[in-house]
Amino acid sequence: MAFHEVRFPDNISRGARGGPERRTQIVELASGDEERNASWANSRRRYDVAYGIRRADDLAAVVAFFEARNGRLHGFRFKDWGDHKSCLPSGTPSSTDQAIGTGDGATTAFQLVKHYASGAQSWTRAIAKPVAGSVRIALGGVEQPSGWSVDTTTGIVTFSAAPGVGVAITAGFEFDVPVRFDTDVLDVTLDLERLGSITSIPLLELRR
Numbered sequence: 001m002a003f004h005e006v007r008f009p010d011n012i013s014r015g016a017r018g019g020p021e022r023r024t025q026i027v028e029l030a031s032g033d034e035e036r037n038a039s040w041a042n043s044r045r046r047y048d049v050a051y052g053i054r055r056a057d058d059l060a061a062v063v064a065f066f067e068a069r070n071g072r073l074h075g076f077r078f079k080d081w082g083d084h085k086s087c088l089p090s091g092t093p094s095s096t097d098q099a100i101g102t103g104d105g106a107t108t109a110f111q112l113v114k115h116y117a118s119g120a121q122s123w124t125r126a127i128a129k130p131v132a133g134s135v136r137i138a139l140g141g142v143e144q145p146s147g148w149s150v151d152t153t154t155g156i157v158t159f160s161a162a163p164g165v166g167v168a169i170t171a172g173f174e175f176d177v178p179v180r181f182d183t184d185v186l187d188v189t190l191d192l193e194r195l196g197s198i199t200s201i202p203l204l205e206l207r208r
Helices: 056-068
Strands: 003-007 017-021 024-028 034-038 044-048 075-078 098-102 109-111 113-118 121-126 136-139 148-151 156-159 168-172 177-181 202-205
Touching: 044 177, 098 109, 098 113
Parallel strands: 003 075
Antiparallel strands: 017 044, 024 034, 044 202, 075 177, 098 168, 109 156, 113 121, 136 168, 148 156, 177 202
16 A cells, blocks of 8 residues: 555546535434534545546546556545635635744744634644645745755655744645545446546545
8 A cells, every 4th residue: 555646637636526524423312402523533525536527538547547546555646626725726825824833942843734714613634745846934924935845745844943932833835635546446438429437436535
């Protein structure tokens, strides 16, 4: 089992369908009230990329990609066109988009994260697959063109010198979602024009 640092074809992922999934247990009491408990601390994303296939060449590209990943065996990158930036989809990532930590004078490594907030509530998502060349870093609101590096396979930012005590560390970036195929079978239907189609091609986010 391995992860292949290759991205699913963008022209097909653009037409995909899917989003975050959570697991909640709900118990209805005799009184009619209910108790709710979250089984998962974090969400997990599911997609179906069959909706992005528009031509016979798209179908061939998906089959080749599927075979190269050995079906469900190996993971890969996927661009979620509705959520692939540290900012809004219509914006351009800025070095102050997301808070990723606060300096303590000793720590040099920080995980890229994205915060999802609504009202007083928020959820923090670890970003493990930033897009190479897209990451921007700021210390105390001042962008840092150097003095740091990022591992695009883990999303960990490492500074050559530890940020000072109390210094806000922020980042901007584009990112992919680590996924795998959620099927070992591609059910291809050939129509009269021999264009072909696939009813469903499910993808499932990989969580560490």
